[in-house]
């Protein structure tokens with residue numbers, strides 16, 4: 001279980017994260033989504049006790065991460081795969097982690113196999129690894145202590161399509177055995193196939209969260225066109241209906257046709273089109289929710 005309660009982070013007055021609250025339950029994969037600079041890494045660093053929050057709190061398995069004794073046995077963390085010690089071989093890096101965490105050295109070989117790093121690659125210096133290989137090694141480090149929770153920041157970065165597919169089945173299997181997974185991505189497609197729940201963050205704030213079916217349920221939204229697009233936009237914003245231009249002068253609105261129609265009517269806006277959007281499911285929702293919030 002991961003519980004995040006009203007987390008906020010300010011850097012010299014600039015708000016990187018504001019009032020972020022969510023939970024990740026055992027047996028689920030939560031996709032933490034948002035455009036570049038949305039605040040995903042900052043939130044994850046706060047959960048793992050690496051960045052002190054300005055406000056709010058986070059717990060993992062019921063306590064602040066920093067108060068977990070030998071956290072590697074309970075929580076697997078991969079925040080920056082590029083930051084591994086470049087001078088050591090992959091095998092040495094893992095052997096060291098095994099010692100620190102206090103698991104048998106045979107786990108090293110097991111993990112190398114589990115993440116698909118062949119013996120030859122494991123003997124090479126990490127400095128010579130591709131980003132994808134570093135991600136695999138980072139995942140092996142995260143998994144070596146047989147944790148119940150995984151916290152992974154952009155783990156698919158640098159992985160080839162086969163690697164992404166492999167990682168999805170690994171994470172799905174981990175959650176299906178009762179584990180809790182939180183993984184971030186700025187690419188919706190990467191996590192769409194594996195996550196049960198989504199937390200969408202934009203401009204440091206939660207834009208939406210919920211079960212996949214819940215979010216997909218109204219993901220397609222409606223397309224609205226008016227004689228005066230600017231007035232329509234103002235009317236939708238006034239009614240707190242998230243919307244974005246579709247590129248042809250119309251707006252894609254996250255909400256029902258009735259809600260959009262009422263908003264336009266109240267503002268005296270003349271509609272020329274109001275229909276169900278041929279939504280692209282979650283991708284449409286993601287773009288609509290994060291539109292305008294990207295820094």
Ligand SMILES: Nc1ncnc2c1ncn2[C@@H]1O[C@H](COP(=O)(O)OP(=O)(O)OP(=O)(O)O)[C@@H](O)[C@H]1O
Pocket residue numbers: 011015016017034035036037038039040041042043185186295
């Ligand atoms: N140490 C820091 N000092 C000042 N500002 C920071 C610091 N770390 C992050 N920020 C700012 O906080 C905001 C959120 O950054 P963060 O790295 O959390 O976003 P992200 O969602 O992980 O983005 P990406 O997908 O690009 O990795 C950005 O505006 C960033 O510039």
